[in-house]
Amino acid sequence: MIPSDKLNPSAEAVKWRVPDLHPEGRKYVAIALLIAFLAWVFVPILTWPLLGLALWVALFFRDPxxxxxxxxxxIISPADGLVSMIERVAVPRELAGPNGLGDAPLIRVSVFMSVFDVHINRTPIAGTVKQVVYISGKFVNAELDKASEDNERQHIVVEGRDGRRIGFTQIAGLLARRIVPFVKPGDMIAAGQRIGLIRFGSRLDVFLPDDCACQVVLGQRSVAGETILGRVGGTVASGIAQ
Structure with missing residues (x-):
């Protein structure tokens, strides 16, 4: 029998590739390095801590x-992070209605991204972008439930080839100050394609259709573009990650 790690050697090679730096982060890394250089000239004792900060900024904007x-x-996870909430809730008004996800409550899976997680977000399914709605707001802790109503956020609806629609929301967190979109209504996108990023700590909510069974549990780590959050017609996962 062929070992499981040899079934797709090209995929394994991709996983171990050194992540690229996303273009959105280049100016921030440059600023951090400039500050470190000025510290080396004027306040040498601060040089190493500031170089560490520059390294952290580069890691934040990594794009594996x-x-x-x-x-x-x-339904693929759009974000790296911790599954912090799984509950049936009312659909946000920006996503509701016949042109969105309907008016019935849906299961919401929330993935919290710490400042150490990858912050490039990806689409859960392949299809056509039907809606992109940006809302300015506050910057409270993204782990709090009220963040989905109070914080800066961006709602996206994607319609798959089968007509099924998936809605998800990028929510800025306590330290975040900008949601950067990569897509617009009418764009055709592949499953796992990059659709945007949130700077410096945030959360992402995914609304699963009624015929979709949740495949993750509270406390589980998810990987954007790889972890299966839901499966149409599947069996619901249960328990809490240990």
Whole structure:
């Protein structure tokens, strides 16, 4: 029998590739390095801490390649982070209605991204971007439930080839100050494609269709573009990650 780690050697090679720096982060890394250089000239004792800060900024904007699972009816995680909430809630008014996700409550899976997680977000399914709605707001802790109503956020709806619509929301956190979109209404996108990023700590909510079974549990770590959050017609996962 062929070992599982040899079934797709190209995928393994991709996983171990050194992540690229996303272009959005280059200016921030440059600023951090400039500050470190000025410290070396004027206040040498601060040089190493500031170089450490520059390294952290580079890591924050890292953009690793991901191998997205293929298959019918899969809902892929759009964010790296911790599954912090799984609950049935009312659909946000910006996503509700006949042109959005409807008016019935849906299961919301929330993924909290700390400042140490990758912050490039990806689409859960392949299809056409139907809506992109940006809302300015506050910057309270993204782990709090009220962040989905109070914070700066961006709602996106994608319609798959089968007509099923998936809605998800990028929510800025306590330290975040900007949601950067990569897509617009009418764009055709592949599952796991990059759709935007949130600077410096945030959360992402995904609303699962009624015929989709949640495949993650509270406390589980998810990987954007790889972890399966939901499966149409599947069995619901249960328990809490240990």
């Amino acid at each position: 390649v991901r191998v997205t699972p293929s298959g019918e009816g899969l």
